[in-house]
Amino acid sequence: MTIRAIERAMTVLQELNLQPINTIAQLHARTKLPKPTLVRILRTLEEAGYVENDTRQGGYQVSALVTSLSSGFHKGPLVVEAGRAWAIAITRKHKWPVAIALPDYDGMIIRFSTVPDSLISPFHSTVNRRLSMLTRGMGLAYLAFLDGEDRDVMIGILQKSQDPENALSHHREELLRLLSQVRKNGFATRASTVEPRNSDTIAVPIIAKSGRVLASLGLTYFKSAFDSERDARERYVPILKSAAVAISEDLNRLSSSIAIEVNSAEPAVLEDDR
Amino acid sequence: MTIRAIERAMTVLQELNLQPINTIAQLHARTKLPKPTLVRILRTLEEAGYVENDTRQGGYQVSALVTSLSSGFHKGPLVVEAGRAWAIAITRKHKWPVAIALPDYDGMIIRFSTVPDSLISPFHSTVNRRLSMLTRGMGLAYLAFLDGEDRDVMIGILQKSQDPENALSHHREELLRLLSQVRKNGFATRASTVEPRNSDTIAVPIIAKSGRVLASLGLTYFKSAFDSERDARERYVPILKSAAVAISEDLNRLSSSIAIEVNSAEPAVLEDDR
DNA sequence: CTCGATCGTTTCGCGAGCCGGAATGGCTCG
DNA sequence: CGAGCCATTCCGGCTCGCGAAACGATCGAG
Numbered sequence: 340m341t342i343r344a345i346e347r348a349m350t351v352l353q354e355l356n357l358q359p360i361n362t363i364a365q366l367h368a369r370t371k372l373p374k375p376t377l378v379r380i381l382r383t384l385e386e387a388g389y390v391e392n393d394t395r396q397g398g399y400q401v402s403a404l405v406t407s408l409s410s411g412f413h414k415g416p417l418v419v420e421a422g423r424a425w426a427i428a429i430t431r432k433h434k435w436p437v438a439i440a441l442p443d444y445d446g447m448i449i450r451f452s453t454v455p456d457s458l459i460s461p462f463h464s465t466v467n468r469r470l471s472m473l474t475r476g477m478g479l480a481y482l483a484f485l486d487g488e489d490r491d492v493m494i495g496i497l498q499k500s501q502d503p504e505n506a507l508s509h510h511r512e513e514l515l516r517l518l519s520q521v522r523k524n525g526f527a528t529r530a531s532t533v534e535p536r537n538s539d540t541i542a543v544p545i546i547a548k549s550g551r552v553l554a555s556l557g558l559t560y561f562k563s564a565f566d567s568e569r570d571a572r573e574r575y576v577p578i579l580k581s582a583a584v585a586i587s588e589d590l591n592r593l594s595s596s597i598a599i600e601v602n603s604a605e606p607a608v609l610e611d612d613r
Numbered sequence: 614m615t616i617r618a619i620e621r622a623m624t625v626l627q628e629l630n631l632q633p634i635n636t637i638a639q640l641h642a643r644t645k646l647p648k649p650t651l652v653r654i655l656r657t658l659e660e661a662g663y664v665e666n667d668t669r670q671g672g673y674q675v676s677a678l679v680t681s682l683s684s685g686f687h688k689g690p691l692v693v694e695a696g697r698a699w700a701i702a703i704t705r706k707h708k709w710p711v712a713i714a715l716p717d718y719d720g721m722i723i724r725f726s727t728v729p730d731s732l733i734s735p736f737h738s739t740v741n742r743r744l745s746m747l748t749r750g751m752g753l754a755y756l757a758f759l760d761g762e763d764r765d766v767m768i769g770i771l772q773k774s775q776d777p778e779n780a781l782s783h784h785r786e787e788l789l790r791l792l793s794q795v796r797k798n799g800f801a802t803r804a805s806t807v808e809p810r811n812s813d814t815i816a817v818p819i820i821a822k823s824g825r826v827l828a829s830l831g832l833t834y835f836k837s838a839f840d841s842e843r844d845a846r847e848r849y850v851p852i853l854k855s856a857a858v859a860i861s862e863d864l865n866r867l868s869s870s871i872a873i874e875v876n877s878a879e880p881a882v883l884e885d886d887r
Numbered sequence: 888c889t890c891g892a893t894c895g896t897t898t899c900g901c902g903a904g905c906c907g908g909a910a911t912g913g914c915t916c917g
Numbered sequence: 918c919g920a921g922c923c924a925t926t927c928c929g930g931c932t933c934g935c936g937a938a939a940c941g942a943t944c945g946a947g
Contacts, residue, residue, distance in 0.1 A: 341657040342905070344618040344934070349661050349682075356685030363895060373936050378896060383615040387623050403741065405683040408623075410740035411630030411729045412675050420701050424694040428867040431691075455685045466684035467677070589863070593702040616934070618905070637924055647907050652925060890947085897940070905933080911926070917919095 347372060348380050352401070355390065359455065360398040416441065418545060418553045419450045421590040425582045426556070430456050433578070435560045438465065439545075440477040445496045445505070446470055447478045447555065471504035472497060473514070476542035477555040479527035483518040484544040484552040490518070504533065526576050528568075537562060541572060543579040548591050556583050621646060622654050626675070629664065633729065634672040690715065692819060692827045693724045695863040699856045700830070704730050707852065709834045712739065713819075714751040719770050719779070720744055721752045721829065745778035746771060747788070750816035751829040753801035757792040758818040758826040764792070778807070800850050802842075811836060815846060817853040822865050830857050 347370075354369055355361055363381075367374050381399055384390040388404040419439055426437040430453040438454075440447040447470045454465060472478035472493070482493060497508035507514050521527045529540045542557035558575050565571040624644055629635055637655075641648050655673055658664040662678045693713055700711040704727040712728075714721040721744045728739060746752035746767070756767060771782035781788050795801045803814045816831035832849050839845040 340653065340904085341660055342618050342622070342653055344616050344905090345622040345654065345657045346661060348616070348619040348622065349658075349663065352682050356681060356683070359685070359687070364893085374895075375897080375936055376934085379614065379616055379934080380619065383619045384623075386615055387620060389623065401683065401686050403686065403689075405686055407630060407741050408626050408682050409630070409675065409679040410726070411633070412677065412679055413633075413729050417698070417701065417705075420698040424691070424698065424863065424867055427691065427694050452684070455687050467681050585866075589698065592859075593698055614934085618934085638922085648924075649907055649926080650905085653905080888947105890945105892944090892946100894943070895941095898938085899936105901935090902931105903933100903935080904931105906931085907928105909927085912924095914921100914923070916921080 344380075347376065348384065351377065351380050352384065352389065352405070355399060355401045356405075356455075360393075360400055362398045366399075415450055417593060418586070418590055421593055422545065422554070422556060422582075422586045423451050425586055425589075426451060426453050427456060429453075429558065429578060429582060433558075433575070435558050435575075437556065437558045438477070439554055439556055440470060440481070440542075441554050442481055443469070445493070445500055446472050447475065447481060449477075450554075471502060473507045474504045474530040474533045476527045476529045476540040477557045479518070479521050480542035480544045480555040480557070481552055483521035483527065484546060486551075524576075525580055526572070528572075539568060539571070541575050541579060543576070543583045545583045545586050547587060553590075556586070618654075621650065622658065625651065625654050626658065626663070626679070629673060629675045630679075630729075634667075634674055636672045640673075689724050690827075691867060692860070692864055695867055696819065696828070696830060696860045697725050699860050699863075700725060700727050701730060703727075703832065703852060703856060707832075707849070709832050709849075711830065711832045712751070713828055713830055714744060714755070714816075715828050716755055717743070719767070719774055720746050721749065721755060723751075724828075745776060747781045748778045748804040748807045750801045750803045750814040751831045753792070753795050754816035754818045754829040754831070755826055757795035757801065758820060760825070798850075799854060800846070802846075813842060813845070815849050815853060817850070817857045819857045819860055821861060827864075830860070 350370055351366060351372070354366055358365070363374055363377055366372070366377050370377070372380075381390055381392070385392055385399075389402060389408070390399050391402045392399050419441070422439045426439060429435075429437045434457060436452060436454040436457040438449050438452040440449045442448075449465050449468045449470065452465050470477055472482055482490060485493060494508055494511070494514070497505045500508070507517075526541055526543045528542070538559055538561050540557045540559045542555045544552045545554045545556055546552050556579055558579055560571055560575070562568065562571075621644075625640060625646070628640055628643055632639070637648055637651055640646070640651050644651070646654075655664055655666070659666055659673075663676060663682070664673050665676045666673050693715070696713045700713060703709075703711045708731060710726060710728040710731040712723050712726040714723045716722075723739050723742050723744065726739050744751055746756055756764060759767060768782055768785075768788070771779045774782070781791075800815055800817045802816070812833055812835050814831045814833045816829045818826045819828045819830055820826050830853055832853055834845055834849070836842065836845075
């Protein structure tokens with residue numbers, strides 16, 4: 340026996356994370372919960388400090404305190420930590436959301452996303468979302484830069500998959516041609532056959548100093564904001580490549596020891612110990 | 614009217630974030646909730662995926678999914694993003710937890726902490742916790758490096774405070790001497806008059822290229838792990854100072870444009886658009 | 888100005904479902 | 918072997934959350 344009220348509250352909290360501002364009506368439409376119930380849940384969350392009700396804007400939003408609900412969670416791999424600052428910087432400057440994805444079995448999982456930082460982005464927050472390997476830019480950018488042997492293993496796994504998005508794995512020649520093209524270009528984009536159609540993602544691999552591909556870094560934009568996809572690519576591909584190189588360098592610096600040569604202030608003990 | 618069950622669930626979730634592993638008995642002692650109630654709440658959270666019940670270890674812990682509860686929250690200042698990777702790197706190498714705190718009115722608020730990454734740390738996760746300005750290393754490291762004028766304003770604010778931890782603000786001479794000492798040393802430590810007594814925090818300022826102090830970076834350790842506090846300081850002060858400089862440099866790189874000169878792969882449009 | 892539509896919020900009586908003391912069963916001790 | 922501690926289950930009682938309906942505020946159209 341589980342407690343229904345709590346399940347509902349968690350559902351609401353999840354929904355609140357999908358959009359920067361949420362009205363009762365929207366939440367009602369998406370969660371199917373009765374409005375009075377929503378009001379009660381939201382009031383509870385508000386008094387507890389996790390939600391703010393901005394009447395001027397007419398809507399509810401999550402507050403800073405929600406971060407404390409996951410503050411005790413052991414963080415992910417260092418590549419995400421090294422990359423998040425760059426992702427945020429790109430979004431601040433160029434507005435579009437940027438994400439970092441790591442491989443997970445036969446797909447990629449988004450481990451960090453700046454969607455909430457991107458004011459122009461009506462996309463949903465996509466952290467923890469799974470992407471297929473062959474139709475998504477972030478998957479292709481990773482797969483294309485895998486070593487030959489690893490890549491063959493991966494393709495073998497994909498062939499056993501039932502997912503229609505992995506269908507290309509059965510056309511080996513075509514797939515290899517595509518991957519070779521991605522390697523030559525240094526980036527990949529989402530398959531045009533896949534939703535959502537009104538946006539595109541440009542993704543580049545993040546490659547360690549050792550040459551091993553670790554993750555992929557992707558930027559998503561509305562097609563309608565550019566005259567052609569070529570314009571967007573000419574603009575953002577260099578930025579992403581440059582950021583991927585910087586992340587790799589940071590990762591290198593971070594994982595080696597922290598330098599101990601400093602502008603020495605003598606480590607004298609404080610007299611007053613405050 | 615608020616919903617009690619939800620309030621309780623949030624309390625439990627908060628408690629779960631304070632320790633890596635939690636038994637029913639611990640939670641019962643800390644939350645005062647009846648055990649059957651705890652079991653029901655935990656089962657609900659477990660089925661929803663936010664909590665894991667590791668029977669081998671005999672306890673409950675938060676799972677990766679909790680991060681999605683705050684994935685839609687607009688992130689904090691860039692200095693935290695630039696610093697978190699360094700904080701994590703220090704903790705991975707030297708084990709002790711490291712935190713970043715930002716000023717907030719008359720105190721400091723911890724905005725990031727590696728407590729959950731520090732396996733040897735039985736400290737609680739302290740994100741969003743407020744620290745007083747005059748008795749905490751992180752407060753003093755910030756205050757001491759404020760510009761003369763800003764510092765005077767801050768001291769004025771502190772004098773109006775009733776908090777006994779701000780008492781020192783009424784002894785101007787003594788306070789200025791302390792701050793001058795901190796500036797000379799380049800770091801500050803927690804007042805020995807303040808809890809917890811069995812640990813100490815070493816804090817350094819994070820100073821922007823402009824010379825303005827932005828935040829402070831602190832490392833906390835058990836006194837019993839060292840022969841003397843001097844030993845600990847000789848060891849960690851240089852590391853912290855070095856990291857603070859690196860963070861400042863990263864911040865500078867991040868906030869200027871992302872370089873667009875790259876190892877040019879021609880931005881040719883992909884033939885196959887997948 | 889007056890409808891009417893659509894918000895968010897409050898009301899209120901019913902009964903589902905949460906509550907928690909007590910019981911259970913497993914475990915580790917001495 | 919039994920005492921003590923643990924997490925978990927049981928189950929009768931009765932709160933307390935539930936949601937249809939009403940309310941009042943806001944807005945735009947006519």
